[in-house]
Amino acid sequence: MIDFYAVIPLLIVVLAGGAAMLAEAFRQPGERMPIAGLGVIGLVGAAAASCFLWNTDAQSYGAIRADNFALFINLILCGIGILTMIFSNDVVEREGLPAGEYYALTLFAIAGMMMMAAATDLLVIFIALEILSLAVYVLTGLRRSSAAGAEAAFKYFLLGAFSSAFFLYGIAFAFAISGSTRLDVIGTAIASGPGGTLALLAVGLLAIGFAFKVSAVPFHMWTPDAYEGAPTIVTAFMSTAVKAAAFGAFVRVFLSTLEPLQGHWVPVLSVISALTMILGTVVGV
Structure with missing residues (x-):
């Protein structure tokens, strides 16, 4: 179980992203659902787990190390993520963005960022880099009616x-x-x-x-x-x-x-x- 500890903050964020996707899938047309709240709860949980792991220098499978530096980056990312969730609700409604996809992709991107900062193997860093990049590529072009957004996402991807x-x-x-x-x-x-x-x-x-x-x-x-x-x-x-x-x-x-x-x-x-x-x-x- 000790090997598992270092990835707990990361897994909490991934589970929150999965919950956001499921909430969107089961939401009735026109029904208001506080999906952003799921993201905030997940990020608060990840921040709490990071504080719990402080000074433990936990390592998982020789590829992830939750030292104080990685946990500090986790706390920064959780803070940015929470602010993003709080200010996203009005933007999502005003611009007609798909709420489930938006919040899930944001959380998955944060999970990739956490993995990237804690990785002790170059291949794991590369995998984390691709996870966050793919999520951000899609977020860039999430306004499906915007030609500028599609162009930006395509250029960013290439x-x-x-x-x-x-x-x-x-x-x-x-x-x-x-x-x-x-x-x-x-x-x-x-x-x-x-x-x-x-x-x-x-x-x-x-x-x-x-x-x-x-x-x-x-x-x-x-x-x-x-x-x-x-x-x-x-x-x-x-x-x-x-x-x-x-x-x-x-x-x-x-x-x-x-x-x-x-x-x-x-x-x-x-x-x-x-x-x-x-x-x-x-x-x-």
Whole structure:
């Protein structure tokens, strides 16, 4: 049972998403049902479970680690999710969005984000990344009558698949170095012989995958269309929760596993960060 503890917050959110889908399926036409309340209850439960696991450093099956950092990210995601649920009810009714699908996809995306921040294996991070990405792609184009929404979702999907390929190639190079996709094994292999070409390729490709998810320059081309075409509440969710999850996974991979190579990636990412802030500020104004 101890192996099960680390995934309890994640499972609570998944169950809440399933409950939202069932509630929509059994709702009579025209019947008002507080589906958002199911999401709030699930997220409050996940936050409570995260607090319960604080300082336990629980691990599940060698792939998920509920250390305090992952639990802190969980609490941030639960807070963002609760605010999203609270402010979504009027938006869903006003824009005629399918309520069950909207709330379920939002919860499934949060579950993927939690898994992404707590994963200790690159393949699990990739799976979590795809879970949250697929949910967000659909949320972007959820206004079925909106041509702009459909265009935004299509562009986001194509470019997202492109970035996922970079991330997967980065995993392949990391596996070539260490013979494993576990972060601790990869870190040990890199520490024993840092600076190799394969290691640098792995760092570069993984960085591209993360940079796309956080809209870092020059991988931000999808952002204006996606944010404009998506419902406003979805844009708010994308611009906060997705970034928090990507940051959590980035810290776990780069500041821990790839720390021996920081002399190579810190200068590059510093320049990218500066350009992202400058361009975002100038273009935003």
